[in-house]
Amino acid sequence: GVDRGEGPEAEAYLSELAELTRTAGGVPVKKVLVFRPHLDPRYLVGLGKLEELKSLAYHENASTLIFGLELTPTQAREIEKATGLKVLDRTQLILDIFALHAKTPEAQTQVELAQLRYLLPRLVGKGKELSRLGGGIGTRGPGETKLEVDRRRLQERIAHLSHKLQEYTRRREEARRQRKRRGVPLIAVVGYTNAGKTTLLQALARGGEPGEDKFFATLRPLTRRGFLPGVGEVLFTDTVGFIRQMPKELLTAFRATLEEVREADLLIHVLDASEEGAMGRYRVVEELLAELGVEALRVLALSKVDRAAPYDLFYLREKLGGVPVSALKGTGVSELREALAEALLKVGVRPQPWAQAPQYT
Ligand SMILES: Nc1nc2c(ncn2[C@@H]2O[C@H](COP(=O)(O)OP(=O)(O)OP(=O)(O)O)[C@@H](O)[C@H]2O)c(=O)[nH]1
Ligand SMILES: [Mg+2]
Known part of the structure; x- marks a missing residue:
């Protein structure tokens, strides 16, 4: 990892890189954070540092160097030549995880x-x-x-x-049109990767699938039916998780699945309150949504509160608001349902008449 003056953010970023490496099936043996305000155009971290890394790799019996930044093709080649190690950057790592899943x-x-x-x-x-x-x-x-x-x-x-992808996109559009005709409100669950989106969806809808402790476990988002008090039938759709500096090649390729987010009447932004750096992850997701042109109203769900530190939770609620939930323990799920129903009515969704009856809540 390279710290260009970000401080603790750079540390969190490096831990995430190690987590990505594990998810890709690698074993991170050493994390090195290099402080370097200016990058070396040829060797990124400088030749001296590379020598150091090379001997470190020798002692740790490591075969691969993984960089937290995107390397230019020339940099990758030069670093490989200088160290004799296999060189990967973060984008390759992420693409690899997507390939596995x-x-x-x-x-x-x-x-x-x-x-x-x-x-x-x-x-x-x-x-x-x-x-x-x-x-x-x-x-x-x-x-x-x-x-x-x-x-x-x-x-x-x-x-x-x-060409093939265009065909899939066309099919998705058709499915979306049909859903629109039926007039059932669509709620998309969005958030950083591993935030607990799939697990929460399972708690909210009927017959979801279990979440997994992996980055990018969900690549083909499923849509499930559910019911909300005072609103009636709704659809919940899962999404591919976000990550900071999402490789643009992936965003382009996954645009069709993200279209679903743009069509949604409401978003649930799931933010893991139990992991460090929640504010940073919140911003990354909101920025990506803005980039994708998503304007739908959000309901924030602060997830995994069963293992969140009380002070962190207090801080996040103070800053961002949101509904604390634990999809695993089931706490806060009915409060979240109420918040969702209220938000849907606010954006002009008309309740189905029979949904008013208390037995459906
Ligand atoms: N303690 C605790 N763990 C949770 C909770 N919700 C989800 N998890 C765990 O967090 C991990 C990730 O959950 P997922 O639901 O797969 O997360 P996701 O956001 O769908 O992740 P991707 O699809 O990989 O982006 C899993 O190991 C879950 O068991 C919760 O409320 N409490
Ligand atoms: Mg998921």
């Missing part, structure tokens, strides 16, 4: 497209280095066997995948 044809298409778009500019003028990629983190996924093909074939593959 992509189980459906649509998600696989999206991930392969993102991988190839990231790879393409890094292939300019070098044919033989493709085979250097070997195996392990950063080389997995639907694109894996195709890494050996040349640039032209890569471009053809990208065109083919884009």
Whole structure:
């Protein structure tokens, strides 16, 4: 990790990088934070530091260097040459996790497209280095066997995948139109990765799926039916988690699933209140939503309160408001339902007449 003067933020960022490495199946043996206000254009952290890292890697028996920043193709090559280690950046790590978790044809298409778009500019003028990629983190996924093909074939593959993705997008649009015709309000659950979105959705809707302690566990968001007191039938839709500095290749590839967020009548922003750096994660999500042009009203759910420190929770409520919930213990879920119903009525959703009866609450 590199600290360019961010202080504690840089520490949190480095821990997250270690967590991402674990999620990708790697074993982080050493975390090094380099203080460097100005980056070295060629070696990022400077040649002296690289020598140090090289000997550290030797003593720890490590084979890979993972950087918390995005490396230019030249930097990656120079660092590899200088250290003799395999070099990965954060974007490659994230793409790799997505590849591991992509189980459906649509998600696989999206991930392969993102991988190839990231790879393409890094292939300019070098044919033989493709085979250097070997195996392990950063080389997995639907694109894996195709890494050996040349640039032209890569471009053809990208065109083919884009076409396929358009077909999936069209199908999603059709499903959305049909849902609109039925007039059932849509609530999207958004938030940072691992915030507890899927678990909360399961507590709110009927027949969800269990969450997982992994980054980017959800890649193909499911939509589930539910009921809200005083409103009636609603739909809850899960989403792909956000992360700071989301690789733009992924945002482009996952745009179709994010369209669902833009169409939602209401958002639940799930913020993990039990992990450090909640304010930072809150901002990252809100900024990404703004970038995507999402304007829908939000209800904030402060999640995992069963393991949150009371003072942190107090601080977050003071700053942001929000409904404290624990999807695991079930606390706060009925308060959240009430807040959601109230917010839906505020944005002009008309209650279904029979939903007024108390037995449906
Ligand atoms: N203690 C506690 N843990 C929770 C709670 N809600 C979720 N978790 C745990 O947090 C982890 C992540 O939960 P998920 O629901 O998968 O989170 P997510 O936001 O859907 O994550 P991605 O889909 O990977 O972005 C899982 O291990 C859950 O069991 C809660 O209320 N309390
Ligand atoms: Mg999830």
